Amino acid sequence: MITIAEVDDVRSLCDAARADGRSVGLVPTMGAFHAGHCSLMRAARRDCDLVVVSLFVNPTQFGPSEDLQAYPRDAGGDAARAIAEGVDVLFTPSSVAMYPEPMRTTVQVAGLTDRLCGASRPTHFAGVTTVVTKLLSIVGPCRAYFGRKDAQQLAVIRRMVRDLNLPAEIVGCPLVRDASGLAMSSRNAYLTAEERADALVLAWSLFGACEAIGEGERDAVLIRSRLADAIASRPTVRLDYAEVVDGENLDVVDRIEGEVLLAVAAFVGRTRLIDNATVRVDGDHVEAELGVVSVAGRPPTPRGAFAGCP
Amino acid sequence: MITIAEVDDVRSLCDAARADGRSVGLVPTMGAFHAGHCSLMRAARRDCDLVVVSLFVNPTQFGPSEDLQAYPRDAGGDAARAIAEGVDVLFTPSSVAMYPEPMRTTVQVAGLTDRLCGASRPTHFAGVTTVVTKLLSIVGPCRAYFGRKDAQQLAVIRRMVRDLNLPAEIVGCPLVRDASGLAMSSRNAYLTAEERADALVLAWSLFGACEAIGEGERDAVLIRSRLADAIASRPTVRLDYAEVVDGENLDVVDRIEGEVLLAVAAFVGRTRLIDNATVRVDGDHVEAELGVVSVAGRPPTPRGAFAGCP
Numbered sequence: 324m325i326t327i328a329e330v331d332d333v334r335s336l337c338d339a340a341r342a343d344g345r346s347v348g349l350v351p352t353m354g355a356f357h358a359g360h361c362s363l364m365r366a367a368r369r370d371c372d373l374v375v376v377s378l379f380v381n382p383t384q385f386g387p388s389e390d391l392q393a394y395p396r397d398a399g400g401d402a403a404r405a406i407a408e409g410v411d412v413l414f415t416p417s418s419v420a421m422y423p424e425p426m427r428t429t430v431q432v433a434g435l436t437d438r439l440c441g442a443s444r445p446t447h448f449a450g451v452t453t454v455v456t457k458l459l460s461i462v463g464p465c466r467a468y469f470g471r472k473d474a475q476q477l478a479v480i481r482r483m484v485r486d487l488n489l490p491a492e493i494v495g496c497p498l499v500r501d502a503s504g505l506a507m508s509s510r511n512a513y514l515t516a517e518e519r520a521d522a523l524v525l526a527w528s529l530f531g532a533c534e535a536i537g538e539g540e541r542d543a544v545l546i547r548s549r550l551a552d553a554i555a556s557r558p559t560v561r562l563d564y565a566e567v568v569d570g571e572n573l574d575v576v577d578r579i580e581g582e583v584l585l586a587v588a589a590f591v592g593r594t595r596l597i598d599n600a601t602v603r604v605d606g607d608h609v610e611a612e613l614g615v616v617s618v619a620g621r622p623p624t625p626r627g628a629f630a631g632c633p
Numbered sequence: 634m635i636t637i638a639e640v641d642d643v644r645s646l647c648d649a650a651r652a653d654g655r656s657v658g659l660v661p662t663m664g665a666f667h668a669g670h671c672s673l674m675r676a677a678r679r680d681c682d683l684v685v686v687s688l689f690v691n692p693t694q695f696g697p698s699e700d701l702q703a704y705p706r707d708a709g710g711d712a713a714r715a716i717a718e719g720v721d722v723l724f725t726p727s728s729v730a731m732y733p734e735p736m737r738t739t740v741q742v743a744g745l746t747d748r749l750c751g752a753s754r755p756t757h758f759a760g761v762t763t764v765v766t767k768l769l770s771i772v773g774p775c776r777a778y779f780g781r782k783d784a785q786q787l788a789v790i791r792r793m794v795r796d797l798n799l800p801a802e803i804v805g806c807p808l809v810r811d812a813s814g815l816a817m818s819s820r821n822a823y824l825t826a827e828e829r830a831d832a833l834v835l836a837w838s839l840f841g842a843c844e845a846i847g848e849g850e851r852d853a854v855l856i857r858s859r860l861a862d863a864i865a866s867r868p869t870v871r872l873d874y875a876e877v878v879d880g881e882n883l884d885v886v887d888r889i890e891g892e893v894l895l896a897v898a899a900f901v902g903r904t905r906l907i908d909n910a911t912v913r914v915d916g917d918h919v920e921a922e923l924g925v926v927s928v929a930g931r932p933p934t935p936r937g938a939f940a941g942c943p
Contacts, residue, residue, distance in 0.1 A: 334798075460800055
């Protein structure tokens with residue numbers, strides 16, 4: 324693996340690979356790698372000739388009161404994990420390399436970004452879509468890999484790529500949970516042992532809701548209350564939102580039909596965590612996608628295999 | 634030359650050309666070709682292996698009261714001119730092909746777009762930057778060609794490409810004038826013979842201002858008044874703006890130093906026309922770029938060769 328910090332250098336290397344007929348895969352990350360990131364690298368390794376992982380804690384997607392300074396950083400550990408996953412290039416630009424002059428240009432996706440996480444993080448998604456456009460332009464991948472943990476981000480990026488005809492396929496990869504069910508997140512590093520136990524209520528709320536849908540419940544308003552009530556049952560956890568939305572355009576739905584996203588966000592102590600499940604309903608048939616479980620040192624079990632999923 | 638209407642077809646053809654190591658050049662246009670468009674095609678033909686000209690009257694860059702419906706269209710004449718210039722591909726998408734679903738995504742450039750034409754056409758540049766991003770993504774050119782007649786558009790697109798790291802070189806080509814000095818524009822087709830004569834005041838105002846700068850005037854406020862007064866001298870012409878701005882960031886300047894853009898816009902009858910000149914001042918040395926003159930059937934004379942230019 325080689326580590327590259329300069330935009331022009333990684334661009335030249337990727338241009339040369341494409342000129343040789345090699346396919347390029349991009350995994351955009353903010354580092355502090357966990358099993359979720361590793362699963363993205365593995366998917367890219369499986370599909371592409373040249374695997375580029377970008378590691379950039381993008382300041383423009385953090386709000387003024389958010390955790391940009393505190394965001395977990397582990398350069399040594401990240402490099403070791405990327406090497407272990409067979410990554411070819413770790414692209415680690417500085418802020419100055421990515422933003423050499425004040426940015427005048429933004430890429431914005433209307434509608435999908437004003438709800439869920441966008442309601443409490445109003446500038447977040449414009450930061451994400453703009454930096455992802457930059458990374459896609461620099462690396463020029465035929466495929467870019469994103470985790471379903473950030474389900475809204477994935478929907479927003481898919482829409483952006485379609486609207487702008489960007490020449491990359493966006494590959495969504497399963498959310499990864501630890502053995503307790505907690506969704507993997509770099510921000511889990513902020514949690515005390517007690518908070519970590521409390522944080523499980525997010526996953527449990529989703530498991531319970533999926534179970535209810537599996538048993539026939541189709542009223543989205545009831546499912547939403549059920550999610551919120553489950554999270555409120557833990558007094559140390561403060562709900563940000565619990566929503567049931569269309570899986571593609573993220574519009575709030577009244578009935579559970581077709582593909583819907585159950586999405587929750589909550590503060591556990593001072594740490595904001597998110598979690599979600601995708602449910603596909605066709606008549607009596609229910610398919611719930613709650614992610615995969617990764618046990619340290621072993622690859623994630625296949626998608627959809629989480630115990631307790633209907 | 635082949636004409637292609639579908640996004641996927643032109644993308645495949647350009648992908649194949651690049652895979653063969655051929656360079657691709659893009660000339661984005663709205664059709665109704667005149668000598669200015671032809672000069673862009675000729676520049677692309679000189680530089681690139683595969684020349685793609687897009688012809689799309691983009692609805693999103695017209696305001697609600699503007700001339701989208703009336704905009705000149707000449708499919709047969711345009712194809713003949715493109716063939717004569719050695720163009721390989723004429724890409725003529727429909728609105729449905731470019732916008733198959735309601736757009737949620739926009740690319741916006743702040744600052745540079747709120748002045749000059751942006752002041753009277755507030756949604757224009759977001760339409761331009763978004764459609765140009767789409768065309769660059771579809772065609773994947775190494776170079777894209779734009780005329781300096783639309784000086785603000787060129788500055789905005791250069792900034793967008795830099796900010797988003799888009800993998801294309803933006804080539805600005807000289808403004809082209811007819812033998813009378815009138816800047817070539819598809820909208821000149823709207824003018825009566827009398828209006829056409831009146832419209833010359835735009836060019837004359839610029840020639841006079843350049844002459845004054847050549848003679849030592851450095852006060853941008855005076856030059857601005859001089860431009861406005863010259864245009865106001867023709868009662869049939871209604872001034873929109875006359876500005877003296879920095880050539881790159883389009884900020885208003887007080888002194889004529891370095892590279893400045895003299896830009897004017899006015900309504901001649903119901904037709905809105907624009908014109909500009911770029912002046913580079915280094916001490917006593919003045920270089921004015923007023924464009925090139927094209928006489929029907931002959932290629933434009935070399936850049937900077939306009940008679941009367943200091």
